[in-house]
Amino acid sequence: MSLSGLVLTRAPALRSRTVSAQAGWLAMTASALLLAVLLSLAVGSRGLIPGELFDVVRGSGTAEARAIVLELRLSRTIAAVIAGAGLAVAGAVIQGHTRNPLADPGLLGVTSGAAVAVVLAIFLLGITDPAGYLWFCLLGALLGTVLVTAVGLAGAKRRDASPASLVLAGAAVNALLGAVTGVMLLLDSASLDVYRFWTVGSLAGGPDAQVLAVAGPLVLAGLVIAIAHAPALDSLALGDDAAKALGRNPLRTRLTGLAAVTLLVGGAVACAGSLGFVGLVAPHVVRRLTGPVHRWLLPQCALVGAVFVLLADVVGRLVVHPDELPVGVVLGIFGGPAFVLIVLRFRRSRRGR
Amino acid sequence: MFRPIIGAAVTVLLVSGCSSASTQQEGATRAVDTFLGEVKVPEKIDSVVILDGRRDQDIVLSLGLPLTGGPQQDPAAGYELPSPMAEARQAAAPEELFLENEVNLEALAAAAPDLIVCHEDDLGEIREQLQAIAPVLVVAASPEQTWQDDLLMVGAATGTSAKAEQLIADYDARVAEVKENYADEIAATKVSPISWSVGEGTGVRGARLHSRVLLDVGAQPADGFAKALETPDDSVRFSPEQTLEAHQDADALLVSATSAEEWRSATEDPLFGQLPAVRAERVVRTDRLTFEGGPITAMHTLGLVEQLYGG
Structure with missing residues (x-):
């Protein structure tokens, strides 16, 4: 028996679903995504009858319906798909790397790095337009990750190479960057006004096409790297020693994962701000469908994450009509209890071992 | 957010601020009934401070009162059009005591005004501290209170009733003119x-x-x-x-x-x-x-x- 065969024998969960079952789930979530996209295009504070929506899709329809669907709802729908897919896949990758089911994309300093950079752009340069601070957001996300990685690697040299070093470095850097952001917000109320919308996470008004044109390819690139990296994540799930025995270099694997997470989260937060719970909850929901094999888990996470954000956005448009509840708030309302359930299930499963 | 802290700190400063104010209040005053009850305003007013910069400032400038201090317009608000009051404010050249919507009681007490005119929104939890600094006239105390009502109230308190009535008459005449022309x-x-x-x-x-x-x-x-x-x-x-x-x-x-x-x-x-x-x-x-x-x-x-x- 080959080494990989041996590993799969020792980890029956990794081969617990057949290919046809996985393909079936994939088709089902793809259909759910299609429905959520149609719902997002059809539902809003200005009611459109299905016929009007159909006319717009066919390229006709009234000027008002075309403007509402194509210029307001389409851009926020695309942004929701990009943000949801990016955050959910990033969550699955980071949970795989840290072997911590409660890890989320914010753990690596991507979100807090982006936040510091956005606030700096508003505070120092007076930039309040999302397209204006897009590059600051991406650069901040990158620097946040680099900082966490550097601190994590330094800690690993002195301590050990376990993912705990990365988690601790992430917590420390997040606290530091959070403090820097807080000081700047205290000094400038105008920054706070813009920042609070960004940090809650909102798709209102539809993100700028320029933002989508940059964020979309970034998330796509992150997705490709993450899926290509899926076998390495499966190896890491068995522990660093087993991964090494399977020919993986844990450091190189972690750096690849960090690059994927940076691209995914950087693109996602540029589109919709800092959305909570998607990266934490979506991978857990998906694992119940696909099992833990990452080559199935990651594409499913992309689809389910997008569905989560789309549905949350649709709910947000309807509950406080004609105003809107930001998508980040809706995700918090539903994601909070879901998170508690995950923690309780996690504790129960550990007790059962 | 900082109001209670600033309010506590300012009580120390008020000791010096009140000494000059109380000297003036010992002189002749006019009593007016306002939203805050009866307010006694010195007959001789050398300095007026406003807190909001909208109706309060407009009324003080229109009545020709000596506006000596007020808020700095928030540069982050991005005002692009010139303020209707820009010219009158420039002529009065009041000192900028704090940022718009961020009343600083220490700066206010240090300015030692004879009168404070403020918007009801600014009164909040600092009513007593303001009253300790100088007499306070509140404009826009209720949604029904028009600028004409407030103008007459401030006019009565500051001995400028005739000017207030004239300003209202000018406005009414201009309204009548627009109605007729269009x-x-x-x-x-x-x-x-x-x-x-x-x-x-x-x-x-x-x-x-x-x-x-x-x-x-x-x-x-x-x-x-x-x-x-x-x-x-x-x-x-x-x-x-x-x-x-x-x-x-x-x-x-x-x-x-x-x-x-x-x-x-x-x-x-x-x-x-x-x-x-x-x-x-x-x-x-x-x-x-x-x-x-x-x-x-x-x-x-x-x-x-x-x-x-x-x-």
């Missing part, structure tokens, strides 16, 4: 005073000064404006998707967009661009400085209304 246009034009917020859509408030000026000249309210006037809080909001549906019956629009970004967002919005009033180029831009004010702002707004009807 009688046909006013009767035939449905108007709405809307505010534009980036990503949040539009809103109409009947209690705003520019809404009141439109009603004073007998404007025909468009549906959105009429709906706002029917609601208990005089206001109505419409989401970005409702822009065309909400304002398509308006023949002319007074659009409030304070910053360049807000105005760009409005003019680039596909639904705003489809509004009949926009297509007919019957849109006059204003900003949030005409939401609230006194005689100067009201006269300025009458100019905007003339533009609206005169094309």
